[in-house]
Amino acid sequence: MTSVIRAGRQDEIGQIMELIARCVKVMQDSGSDQWDESYPNREVIAQDLERGTLYVCEEDGAVTGIIVLDENQAEEYGTIHWKQNKGPNLIMHRLAVHPEVQGKGLARRLIAFAEEYAAHSGYASIRLDSYTKNASALRLYNSLGYDRRGEVNFPGKTASFPVFEKVLAAAE
Secondary structure: OOEEEEEOOHHHHHHHHHHHHHHHHHHHHOOOOOOOOOOOOHHHHHHHHHHOOEEEEEEOOEEEEEEEEEOOOOHHHHHOOOOOOOOOEEEEEEEEEOHHHOOOOHHHHHHHHHHHHHHHOOOOEEEEEOOOOOHHHHHHHHHOOOEEEEEEOOOOOOOOEEEEEEEOHHHO
């Protein structure tokens, strides 16, 4: 199986939205309301693609995973005591792996890509939030050396969002 991580293309929005829909179903079936029909929606993904911040993992011509990398921090991040305040900081959003290929290390590959991208682009740290009810993601970030810095709450969600930071070696 040949796979590559690269910038997503506008003509892939249908595949990306199908991947998200499948992930939403799995999340909701397991009791998580992290994502739903309203987020992440087609408009959000179209903006990510337009800005060139959405990356896809493509395997044999199919989009099997996505990640968004930009500098857009949620307003709620202002309450967090970050370890690296000098910046710039890369923010990781909307990490998703197609349910048919979950558990095969693809999320780890996408995160490794983000870390390499951040290091080569001069970022001091990577920040992200996950969801209290997403136990597998929380375990993954902990296992990859992401430091839990606190929690934020987003309107309309029933649980909090732990926030994580990984200071990059060059910034230490």
